Amino acid sequence: MIAMHVLLAALLLSPAGYPQDAQKPAPAPTNAPAQNTAPSAGTNPEEEYKIGAQDVLRIDVWKESELTRTVPVRPDGKISLPLLNDVQAAGLTPAQLASVLTEGLKKFINAPQVTVTVSEINSRRVYVTGEVAHAGAFPLLPNMTVLQALSSSGGFSQFAKTKNIYVLRMEGGKQVKHPFNYKEVLAGRNQEQNIELQPGDVIVVP
Numbered sequence: 001m002i003a004m005h006v007l008l009a010a011l012l013l014s015p016a017g018y019p020q021d022a023q024k025p026a027p028a029p030t031n032a033p034a035q036n037t038a039p040s041a042g043t044n045p046e047e048e049y050k051i052g053a054q055d056v057l058r059i060d061v062w063k064e065s066e067l068t069r070t071v072p073v074r075p076d077g078k079i080s081l082p083l084l085n086d087v088q089a090a091g092l093t094p095a096q097l098a099s100v101l102t103e104g105l106k107k108f109i110n111a112p113q114v115t116v117t118v119s120e121i122n123s124r125r126v127y128v129t130g131e132v133a134h135a136g137a138f139p140l141l142p143n144m145t146v147l148q149a150l151s152s153s154g155g156f157s158q159f160a161k162t163k164n165i166y167v168l169r170m171e172g173g174k175q176v177k178h179p180f181n182y183k184e185v186l187a188g189r190n191q192e193q194n195i196e197l198q199p200g201d202v203i204v205v206p
Contacts, residue, residue: 048093052123052199053077057089059101062113067105070119083108094118126197128153130205131160145194146180149203156182161206167195168202 053075061067071079077090084104094116105112124140133154162182169176184190
């Protein structure tokens with residue numbers, strides 16, 4: 001009888017006595033999402049700066065000093081260069097314009113290397129007018145809002161109706177009026193009025 005108890009205890013304590021499933025690691029769930037090891041995507045080319053009218057460009061053609069120059073973008077969106085005459089620049093990124101100029105110069109120069117940089121950004125501007133200290137055009141900075149533009153104008157005059165400010169914007173060929181109540185936004189209310197500005201927006205302070 002004692003021998004049977006000893007044999008039973010030995011079976012229970014030995015690895016062979018454990019259930020077979022306990023010796024195997026749990027299988028990975030079949031519906032687990034695969035780990036993303038791909039490199040993150042770069043900046044979308046559409047998000048790069050697009051050249052606009054009145055911008056000033058620096059055109060560098062390697063080893064061609066007569067073609068290297070600084071040129072303004074005309075109101076029609078074109079620039080003038082030797083050999084190529086008028087070239088459309090507005091609406092293109094600097095890299096795209098450099099590619100266009102390179103292709104055009106291949107007819108005259110062996111393996112041209114062209115670099116385009118924006119020396120002055122004049123096309124991306126907003127305007128503040130009315131009862132402010134400094135009315136005029138201001139550079140449109142990235143993610144610039146109405147409140148930020150107003151702070152650049154030096155404050156309001158004593159006659160300013162800060163509850164009745166509005167932004168004029170061209171949308172679909174029509175001028176649209178966006179109201180802006182300065183006091184509400186400053187107090188943290190109705191923040192949706194503090195819209196992100198677009199090139200050509202006009203902020204009117206009555």
